[in-house]
Amino acid sequence: MKVLLVDAFPMVRAALTGLIEQHFAGAQVQGVDTAAAARAALDQDMPRLVLLDLQVDGGFELLQQIHREHLLLPVVVISGTDDTEDALQALGAGAMGYVPQRSDLNTMVQALQLVLAGGTYVPPLKPLAQAQAPVAPAASQAWAELPLTPRQKGVLDLLARGLSNKEIARELNIGVDTVKDHVAAVLKALGANSRTQAVLIATQKARG
Structure with missing residues (x-):
């Protein structure tokens, strides 16, 4: 399974790469730091999953483009915030998951597993703390x-x-x-x- 990781910070890319390789057998992570590099990577070899930090310059436009041109390619946004408006904007643009960077490792792994299985992941958000709770x-x-x-x-x-x-x-x-x-x-x-x-x-x- 190939994963494209788009994040401007080398330490974040290294941490996420290690997490994915540890919990997803056979995963190959390609890390890039710009939207342009991500587009080039998509042209060369289509991944199974994209992890995207919208703080990357042009990140939101990249998300929209992926949703428009590669509808079946799931994108999980890795965000520095749990702001509801940010999540709505990302999910409305086509993201299949929104994972705040503050999330613990188990939560992040479960979120990626859910998205890879065809589901969507919504974290507890402010003020929508019940969004990810089991629905009664x-x-x-x-x-x-x-x-x-x-x-x-x-x-x-x-x-x-x-x-x-x-x-x-x-x-x-x-x-x-x-x-x-x-x-x-x-x-x-x-x-x-x-x-x-x-x-x-x-x-x-x-x-x-």
């Missing part, structure tokens, strides 16, 4: 005022737990294509550009 039945009650059908709210509950479309289909005993239709409807109703952004928007609305 109360979540649907909290989202009672959202413009969603009961089935769509159930799908949203499972999205909040990071489940993939296939896992949601098994959980609800429906077809994957039906799940895709429900997810598309949820995103449209909430004005979201990604599954993770939909969860954040829903939680924000529920908290008023």
Whole structure:
């Protein structure tokens, strides 16, 4: 598995490279420090995963480009903050995960595993501290005022737990294509550009 790591700081690149190589057997990490170098690396050999620090000059534009040109390539943003607006911006641009650098090693590994499995990762954010918590039945009650059908709210509950479309289909005993239709409807109703952004928007609305 090839991982492209985009971060301007050599010490951060070294630490993340060591973490990935230790916990993901056979992983090969290519570290670069600029958006231009990242684009060159993508042209040469497509990775399985991209880790991106948006503080890199042109980092946000790089995220948008990857989402536009390589829709199936997951990008996890490694951020120095847990600010909700920063997370919404990154997730809305196509990131499949948002991991604050303050996260402990186990959390970071679990986040990468989740994204590689087709899910999304939302950390506890300020003020959305419940965004990554396991979703209980109360979540649907909290989202009672959202413009969603009961089935769509159930799908949203499972999205909040990071489940993939296939896992949601098994959980609800429906077809994957039906799940895709429900997810598309949820995103449209909430004005979201990604599954993770939909969860954040829903939680924000529920908290008023």
